[in-house]
Amino acid sequence: GAVVSQHPSWVICKSGTSVKIECRSLDFQATTMFWYRQFPKQSLMLMATSNEGSKATYEQGVEKDKFLINHASLTLSTLTVTSAHPEDSSFYICSARDYRDWLSDTQYFGPGTRLTVL
């Protein structure tokens, strides 16, 4: 089956620093990747849709300058949390669509990254 990896799986950083999270599709090419944020015992909140070779589309209320998304290749998307603050602490999940399966849209999810900002 299709596998999506995320790196790192967890990260602790100091307030004011930037953190980059990578999302990779390991055995398929993904023209579209999605970034979600999840608080404990809550649902996934879509932050942005990342399309290879173009600018990401952000959901309403998500700060573009705070959460930088780059989808430079068909297998890699990155989320950079800039000038992180404790309120950015959360669980970040990416997902990817196989470009060959564009109609049925099975999204394959990464294992998530736990970010803690001190």
Place this chain on the structure above:
Amino acid sequence: AQTVTQSQPEMSVQEAETVTLSCTYDTSESDYYLFWYKQPPSRQMILVIRQEAYKQQNATENRFSVNFQKAAKSFSLKISDSQLGDAAMYFCAYRGIYGNKLVFGAGTILRVKS
């Protein structure tokens, strides 16, 4: 805008018994996809089952089956012969056939008692 509602924040089931998780949705589209995802304590999202709205036949995957009522906009998940490994948060999700995004419900925590 489409919405997905899961009205059961928590459910419990005895091992080997059957449990049904509820999901309703609201949409004006005629073609779409519905999904149930499982999120165990590891927090890895796992696709449990998928239903295409144009198919009248309810999807099944081993012990998991759905009751899809298009007119009522209802999409419940039945888990038969519940196992301890079924304990997880379950999310119902919607996606329009031409859309890009998944719309998730709030989730239902399923506890399995031994």
